[in-house]
Amino acid sequence: MNLEKQLLEGLNKLEAGLPEERERTSTRLLQYIHFLNKWNRVHNLTAVREPEEMVTKHVLDSLTLLPVISGTHHADVGAGAGLPGIPLAIARSDWHLTLIESNQKKAAFLKQGCIELALKNIEVVCERAERFFPSEKFDTVISRAFADLSTFVKSANHLCAEHSKSRLVAMKGRFPDAELMQLPAQFEVEKVLRVMVPGLRAARHLIVIKPDLGTRD
Numbered sequence: 001m002n003l004e005k006q007l008l009e010g011l012n013k014l015e016a017g018l019p020e021e022r023e024r025t026s027t028r029l030l031q032y033i034h035f036l037n038k039w040n041r042v043h044n045l046t047a048v049r050e051p052e053e054m055v056t057k058h059v060l061d062s063l064t065l066l067p068v069i070s071g072t073h074h075a076d077v078g079a080g081a082g083l084p085g086i087p088l089a090i091a092r093s094d095w096h097l098t099l100i101e102s103n104q105k106k107a108a109f110l111k112q113g114c115i116e117l118a119l120k121n122i123e124v125v126c127e128r129a130e131r132f133f134p135s136e137k138f139d140t141v142i143s144r145a146f147a148d149l150s151t152f153v154k155s156a157n158h159l160c161a162e163h164s165k166s167r168l169v170a171m172k173g174r175f176p177d178a179e180l181m182q183l184p185a186q187f188e189v190e191k192v193l194r195v196m197v198p199g200l201r202a203a204r205h206l207i208v209i210k211p212d213l214g215t216r217d
């Protein structure tokens with residue numbers, strides 16, 4: 001199947017949260033896949049090598065977050081090659097995404113991607129999340145393949161906006177029983193959602209956690 005068809009079919013199978021302009025979204029997501037594939041040959045940004053696999057394992061996987069995110073300002077901690085932040089920013093041009101990535105080579109890739117793909121709703125911050133203190137905090141702080149849940153919430157709690165709807169959301173593969181048991185008590189797990197990625201059999205879970213707004217600096 002050609003890449004465009006594969007992507008469009010996948011977008012149509014996603015449950016919710018995708019705006020109507022699917023063909024335009026699909027074209028821009030494809031541009032991102034081509035850009036990632038080009039840089040990946042030289043800079044080894046992701047172990048996923050084939051564009052067909054990037055469609056399912058990276059792009060469609062990232063977009064399963066759409067229905068659980070509310071608000072407009074979001075951060076992606078440990079964005080790496082831009083996942084899930086770039087697909088989200090492409091799918092929702094009305095959102096603003098801040099991609100926090102401590103590795104300079106990856107941050108350079110992200111900045112170049114924003115220029116070449118004309119992604120105006122993304123800011124790239126080359127810094128460790130723990131050392132980043134933005135003036136405006138985020139409605140949702142997301143991570144994928146960043147760290148165990150405890151490390152994630154400790155590293156990112158200070159980035160959450162001080163309102164009752166702000167959330168930390170971690171993308172996980174299998175149901176993370178052990179990590180959930182080790183989560184510090186002041187963090188409440190609001191829900192754990194099992195999500196289906198079109199074209200992928202493997203299990204995926206989204207862990208939605210209420211930040212600890214009480215005890216932070």
Ligand SMILES: C[S@@+](CC[C@H](N)C(=O)[O-])C[C@H]1O[C@@H](n2cnc3c(N)ncnc32)[C@H](O)[C@@H]1O
Pocket residue numbers: 046077078079080081082083084100101102103106127128129130143144145146155
């Ligand atoms: C395994 S990669 C995952 C990248 C991407 N989220 C994905 O799903 O493909 C984890 C990324 O987090 C970055 N990272 C690790 N610790 C970090 C920190 N404390 N703050 C910001 N980025 C960090 C690493 O440089 C790496 O690019």
